[in-house]
Amino acid sequence: MPxxxxxxxxxxxxxxxxxxxRGAACPGPLLEAKKGxxxxxxxSIIEVWSSDPVTKSDIGAWATKVGHEFLGHIAATGYDRVFVKRAK
Amino acid sequence: MTLTLERPVEAPPVEAPAPQPAPAHEAEPALHDILIIDYSGDLERTWATMILASTAGAMGAKCRVFVTFWGLQVFVKDERRITGQNWMQKLLAFMQRPGISHRKLSKMNFLGMGPWMMGKLARQYKVSSPKELLEVAQALGVEFMPCQMTMDMYGLTRDDLVEGMAEPVGAATVIGLMQEGSSPLFI
Structure with a gap:
């Protein structure tokens, strides 16, 4: 998921x-993203904050499979900001 | 997405295949259904089942969980203490408390100290409990199918089981799903 x-x-x-x-462990952030x-x-675009380092790749995998657009992530202090665009 | 297939070619084909017209859109790879066979009632395996089932649901996969043998103990309502129709079924339920919140570890249970520590660590590290994950999985459309034979053997009724379970099925249904291409996972 580039x-x-x-x-x-x-x-x-x-x-x-x-x-x-932030603070939630796998698969919490992904489930939150799906809900959101x-x-x-x-x-529109959602931004997920997660302190779990695998969230960015997990959300990327999820977005690719489900058909949303994975825009990328930025590292913040102690967490990642992951961006996904709702495509359908 | 571009797909390049590299194959070692020793000799060029005598007759080059006619160039195929480019497809209008790239064919989406077929997604397999997921079929989890939840066989063990142990805490650690129950947890794995729930994590994978809820994640499969979130990823939009059709996910079914066939709940059989000790796995079925997990899906008895937490507040049910003694289940079964005859004394042996009742005694088994007494010896092994059913319900998703009463799971034991297969190793290092230490009279409940193992699961207690696991639960405490999970809360500390914000890992959802099997019960929470089950609720998420059900909300995401994961189907939990109880095994009719196991229900009969334990003397369990539909009313003993948690809300939202699918219709009871048998082994042939499970094999049929595998033949149709579901990816099976025995936990």
């Missing part, structure tokens, strides 16, 4: 929904 945007582009995104899943995705309209 990221489609650069870090700079990601920095400028204002997500429709920010999901703070259902609450935003198609075409």
């Amino acid at each position: 990221a489609t945007l650069t870090e700079n582009e990601l920095e400028n995104i204002t997500a429709a929904k920010v999901i703070d899943a 995705m259902g609450t935003v309209p198609v075409g």
Whole structure:
């Protein structure tokens, strides 16, 4: 699941929904992302915060399979910010 | 996505195949259904089953869990203490408390100290409990199918089992699903 945007582009995104899943362990953040995705309209972007280092690859795998667009991730202090665009 | 297949070619084919017209859109790879056979009632295996089932549900996979033998003990309502129709079934339920919140570790159980420590660590590290994961999996459309034979053997009724279970099925259904291409996983 290659990221489609650069870090700079990601920095400028204002997500429709920010999901703070910091502290939760696998598969918590992914399940939170899945839940949150259902609450935003198609075409909007969600941002998932997770302190679990595998979340970025897990969410990438999930987005690819489900058909959403994995935009990429930025490392913040102690957590990752993962961006996914709802595609359907 | 571009797919390049590299094959060692010793000799060029005598007759080059006619160039295929490019497909209008790349064919999506077929996704297999997931079939988990939940056989063990041990805490560690129950946990693995629930993590994989809920994740499969989140990934949009059709996931079914066939619940059989000790696995079925997990799906008895937590508050049910003694189940079964005859004394032997009742005694078994007494000896081995059913319910997803009463699972024991297969090793290092130490009269419940092992599971207690596991639960404490899981809460500390914010790992969802098997019960929470079961609820998530069910909400994501994962089907839990109890084994009719095991229900009969333990003397369990549909009312003993947690809400939202699918219809009881038999081994032939499970084999049929595998023949149809479900990826099986025996836990």
